[in-house]
Amino acid sequence: MNCRRLGAKANCSRSATGVARLMGALLVVAVLAGCATVTRDSSDEDKRKAAAERAAARWGLLIRDDPGAAYDEYMSKGSRQIIPRADFVDRMRVTQVRTATVGDVECAADSCKVSVGITYDHRLMKGVPNTLRENWVIEDGQVWYVWPQ
Numbered sequence: 001m002n003c004r005r006l007g008a009k010a011n012c013s014r015s016a017t018g019v020a021r022l023m024g025a026l027l028v029v030a031v032l033a034g035c036a037t038v039t040r041d042s043s044d045e046d047k048r049k050a051a052a053e054r055a056a057a058r059w060g061l062l063i064r065d066d067p068g069a070a071y072d073e074y075m076s077k078g079s080r081q082i083i084p085r086a087d088f089v090d091r092m093r094v095t096q097v098r099t100a101t102v103g104d105v106e107c108a109a110d111s112c113k114v115s116v117g118i119t120y121d122h123r124l125m126k127g128v129p130n131t132l133r134e135n136w137v138i139e140d141g142q143v144w145y146v147w148p149q
Helices: 015-035 042-063 067-072 077-082 085-092
Strands: 096-107 112-119 126-137 141-148
Touching: 042 067, 042 096, 042 112, 042 126, 042 141, 067 085, 077 141
Parallel strands: none
Antiparallel strands: 096 112, 112 126, 126 141
């Protein structure tokens, strides 16, 4: 954002510039993360990194109330056979998640377990903390979320 071009005073807020830079950096990270290929033969470090990045991105969509995109971009093929998109969207909108932090990530040959600490609002209580243990599977060069049965 160029303050002079917009006719603002010389001491315009730098926060808008900082936000623009942050948004650009996040876009670059998202694009690069989407291009990374992970296979069962990838190093444990690469698998953990990919799983952590994708889990964080998935939760980011859920926090921003975009469960449809979370389904489309991160749900495994097998999970899509278990839960239809509309049902997933309905279930994810029941509880408002405030924060999500990826913790430990453990990977085997073709799967990973990701620990995610969340804070959510329940209809009876606000700011409820919980830790989830998610399963992710490596298929088609990427790490995909597995819906719990």
